[in-house]
Amino acid sequence: xxxxxxxxxxxxxxxxxxxxxxxxxxxxxxxxxxxxxxxxxxxxxxxxxxxxxxxxxxxxxxxxxxxxxxxxxxxxxxxxxxxxxxxxxxxxxxxxxxxxxxxxxxxxxxxxxxxxxxxxxxxxxxxxxxxxxxxxxxxxxxxxxxxxxxxxxxxxxxxxxxxxxxxxxxxxxxxxxxxxxxxxxxxxxxxxxxxxxxxxxxxxxxxxxxxxxxxxxxxxxxxxxxxxxxxxxxxxxxxxxxxxxxxxxxxxxxxxxxxxxxxxxxxxxxxxxxxxxxxxxx
Amino acid sequence: xxxxxxxxxxxxxxxxxxxxxxxxxxxxxxxxxxxxxxxxxxxxxxxxxxxxxxxxxxxxxxxxxxxxxxxxxxxxxxxxxxxxxxxxxxxxxxxxxxxxxxxxxxxxxxxxxxxxxxxxxxxxxxxxxxxxxxxxxxxxxxxxxxxxxxxxxxxxxxxxxxxxxxxxxxxxxxxxxxxxxxxxxxxxxxxxxxxxxxxxxxxxxxxxxxxxxxxxxxxxxxxxxxxxxxxxxxxxxxxxxxxxxxxxxxxxxxxxxxxx
Numbered sequence: 001x002x003x004x005x006x007x008x009x010x011x012x013x014x015x016x017x018x019x020x021x022x023x024x025x026x027x028x029x030x031x032x033x034x035x036x037x038x039x040x041x042x043x044x045x046x047x048x049x050x051x052x053x054x055x056x057x058x059x060x061x062x063x064x065x066x067x068x069x070x071x072x073x074x075x076x077x078x079x080x081x082x083x084x085x086x087x088x089x090x091x092x093x094x095x096x097x098x099x100x101x102x103x104x105x106x107x108x109x110x111x112x113x114x115x116x117x118x119x120x121x122x123x124x125x126x127x128x129x130x131x132x133x134x135x136x137x138x139x140x141x142x143x144x145x146x147x148x149x150x151x152x153x154x155x156x157x158x159x160x161x162x163x164x165x166x167x168x169x170x171x172x173x174x175x176x177x178x179x180x181x182x183x184x185x186x187x188x189x190x191x192x193x194x195x196x197x198x199x200x201x202x203x204x205x206x207x208x209x210x211x212x213x214x215x216x217x218x219x220x221x222x223x224x225x226x227x228x229x230x231x232x233x234x235x236x237x238x239x240x241x242x243x244x245x246x247x248x249x250x251x252x253x254x255x256x257x258x259x260x261x262x263x264x265x266x267x268x269x270x271x272x273x274x275x276x277x278x279x280x281x282x
Numbered sequence: 283x284x285x286x287x288x289x290x291x292x293x294x295x296x297x298x299x300x301x302x303x304x305x306x307x308x309x310x311x312x313x314x315x316x317x318x319x320x321x322x323x324x325x326x327x328x329x330x331x332x333x334x335x336x337x338x339x340x341x342x343x344x345x346x347x348x349x350x351x352x353x354x355x356x357x358x359x360x361x362x363x364x365x366x367x368x369x370x371x372x373x374x375x376x377x378x379x380x381x382x383x384x385x386x387x388x389x390x391x392x393x394x395x396x397x398x399x400x401x402x403x404x405x406x407x408x409x410x411x412x413x414x415x416x417x418x419x420x421x422x423x424x425x426x427x428x429x430x431x432x433x434x435x436x437x438x439x440x441x442x443x444x445x446x447x448x449x450x451x452x453x454x455x456x457x458x459x460x461x462x463x464x465x466x467x468x469x470x471x472x473x474x475x476x477x478x479x480x481x482x483x484x485x486x487x488x489x490x491x492x493x494x495x496x497x498x499x500x501x502x503x504x505x506x507x508x509x510x511x512x513x514x515x516x517x518x519x520x521x522x523x524x525x526x527x528x529x530x531x532x533x534x535x536x537x538x539x540x541x542x
Binding site for chain 1: 441443444446447449450451452453457461462465466468
């Protein structure tokens with residue numbers, strides 16, 4: 001238990017993190033509604049070091065998607081700051097690449113043209129950008145599907161196209177919002193392996209938003225557990241499983257213990273959320 | 283292999299059956315027409331037989347008069363579609379892109395859209411003269427509304443996620459328009475243009491039949507006044523074939539380039 005819970009880490013960035021790249025500094029987000037302001041994210045602080053894989057987990061409605069949009073610069077921050085490499089975020093930042101939960105491929109573009117999209121925006125010459133796109137298509141294991149349209153691919157393949165497209169822009173931070181949520185369990189596990197492999201290969205810094213405990217433990221160095229409404233930091237759990245990791249570790253005892261511990265914290269919040277939902281539907 | 287063979291054969295013969303039926307409908311219509319013409323129930327001058335119409339068609343297609351007027355009408359329709367289409371597109375983009383504009387103006391578009399534009403023709407003559415100007419104006423006004431409404435609706439139907447993707451990659455306004463909005467609404471927009479082209483054609487021809495001294499609509503009325511029924515039917519067939527051909531070409535454009 002104690003090797004995991006370090007209450008002093010909640011407020012301060014952990015000592016273990018190598019040179020912080022992303023700093024979320026006392027960030028609050030309020031939404032104005034007809035019934036008065038609603039606090040979606042309440043005073044969250046977190047740092048992500050270079051090469052680190054950090055997950056944010058919480059029950060539905062805890063504001064984790066709001067946090068995703070704040071870091072991605074698609075929403076404005078009410079209080080506090082978010083910095084990447086010391087630069088404050090106010091709008092989508094070139095160092096941050098976003099992968100969304102929904103199918104976000106462009107249906108009128110082939111796989112290769114989807115992946116080349118950010119390079120096209122940068123004004124890169126056609127030959128160069130196609131070559132680079134081809135590299136990232138292969139990286140996510142879609143070699144041979146370059147000329148296919150998204151409608152001809154499975155959901156898991158489309159999500160890999162999205163990941164490749166985001167990676168093609170070579171972001172310093174890969175920011176993902178439940179990228180596997182719409183996929184079946186087996187695809188989800190295999191895709192998790194793929195993401196781990198890529199992260200290893202590129203030494204990619206990743207911030208993952210999820211509600212899946214297994215996924216969070218399988219992939220992350222640290223897991224931030226959020227409370228239900230308003231979204232606060234409940235705890236930051238260190239996952240000290242050896243790397244490289246694969247989905248084969250899922251059956252190990254240590255893995256099971258981490259999952260149980262995260263669930264113990266999450267359970268209270270999730271049941272609060274459920275009671276809230278039941279009250280609302282009454 | 284055998285399985286695919288048995289699968290494709292019935293489908294192919296079904297396609298053939300559709301084709302046969304289509305030809306049969308045309309053939310029976312022609313036969314019916316010829317019988318009606320020969321029955322003497324109607325004046326033979328009003329319902330001329332197929333040989334007379336064929337002769338009329340031959341006469342029409344071998345005179346320069348037809349081509350001169352076809353060119354006039356085609357130019358008018360093209361100009362009307364371009365003017366109406368472009369202004370309609372700009373109006374549609376601003377309606378679809380802003381909730382404020384939608385609330386303020388879209389209602390009027392829905393009211394004016396189905397209004398028969400021919401009631402404005404006297405105005406158009408006063409403003410643009412009896413020549414091609416008033417015909418182009420008629421066509422452009424007709425074309426404007428369906429294009430504007432289709433573009434506005436198409437813009438609203440773009441999945442929000444695709445716009446967020448564009449924003450997350452920091453696309454500028456022009457890139458958003460050309461690389462996200464327009465391709466995402468290609469189908470409704472092309473269909474809107476198809477509809478717009480159709481009504482532009484109606485507007486121009488209708489205006490030509492009302493008051494003009496050139497164009498296919500003028501030729502139709504001229505043939506009617508001369509009581510040259512075979513010539514008139516021949517013209518109707520020619521116009522019909524042209525309209526179908528252009529529509530088919532535009533339809534192909536809306537489906538092409540994107541596999542499903």
